[in-house]
Amino acid sequence: QVVLVESGGGLVQAGDSLRLSCAASGRTFTNYAMGWFRQAPGKEREFVAAINWSGGYTEYTDSVKGRFTISRDSAKNTVYLQMNSLKLEDTAIYYCARGRFASVHRGADNYDWWGQGTQVTVSS
Numbered sequence: 726q727v728v729l730v731e732s733g734g735g736l737v738q739a740g741d742s743l744r745l746s747c748a749a750s751g752r753t754f755t756n757y758a759m760g761w762f763r764q765a766p767g768k769e770r771e772f773v774a775a776i777n778w779s780g781g782y783t784e785y786t787d788s789v790k791g792r793f794t795i796s797r798d799s800a801k802n803t804v805y806l807q808m809n810s811l812k813l814e815d816t817a818i819y820y821c822a823r824g825r826f827a828s829v830h831r832g833a834d835n836y837d838w839w840g841q842g843t844q845v846t847v848s849s
Contacts, residue, residue, distance in 0.1 A: 727751040727838040729821050734843030737811055741847075745806040747821030747840055758824030759797060759804040760836055763817035763845075770833060773819070774806060778827035786831075788814070811847045818842040 733745040745761070760775035774785045774795040783795050794807040804821055822836035830836075 727754065727823055729823065729838055729840035731819065731821050731840045731843040734819060734845045736846045736848065739811060739813055739847055739849055741811050742807070742809045743811065743845060745808065745819055745821075745843060745845075747804045747806075749802040749804075749823065754802060754804075754823050755799045756827055758826060758829050759795075760822045760824060760829075761795060761804075761806045762820045762822060762833060762836075763815075764820070764842075765814075765817040768817075770820070772831040772833070775824070775829040775831065776804065777829050782829055784829050784831065808845070811845075813847050813849060816845060816847050818844050 728750045731747050756778050758777050761773040762770050763773050764770040776783045776795045780797050792810045797804040820842045821840045823838040825837050
């Protein structure tokens with residue numbers, strides 16, 4: 726069993742920054758890719774970013790490239806999502822997930838453990 730707990734969400738203004746954290750406990754996440762997804766009201770859950778097992782490779786959805794950075798600290802069993810220059814359209818519940826594989830994948834079905842989510846609200 727893997728338990729993932731997200732934190733760091735909140736209400737911010739457009740242009741501000743937030744850093745989300747996802748702490749993992751239980752079975753190790755060191756050998757697996759980790760991902761962040763988000764779901765806005767009335768929309769489907771979408772891929773945001775992912776990082777491979779070593780931290781040496783990352784992928785981002787186009788809308789966040791250059792603004793968001795995913796990273797991981799294996800010693801702390803934690804993955805982060807640094808979000809800069811936040812926009813109104815970034816408003817969503819953000820979920821972290823552990824991948825089934827060491828390599829990065831974008832599809833949600835490639836992730837087997839999910840956190841409960843943290844709300845990010847960007848206001849004008």
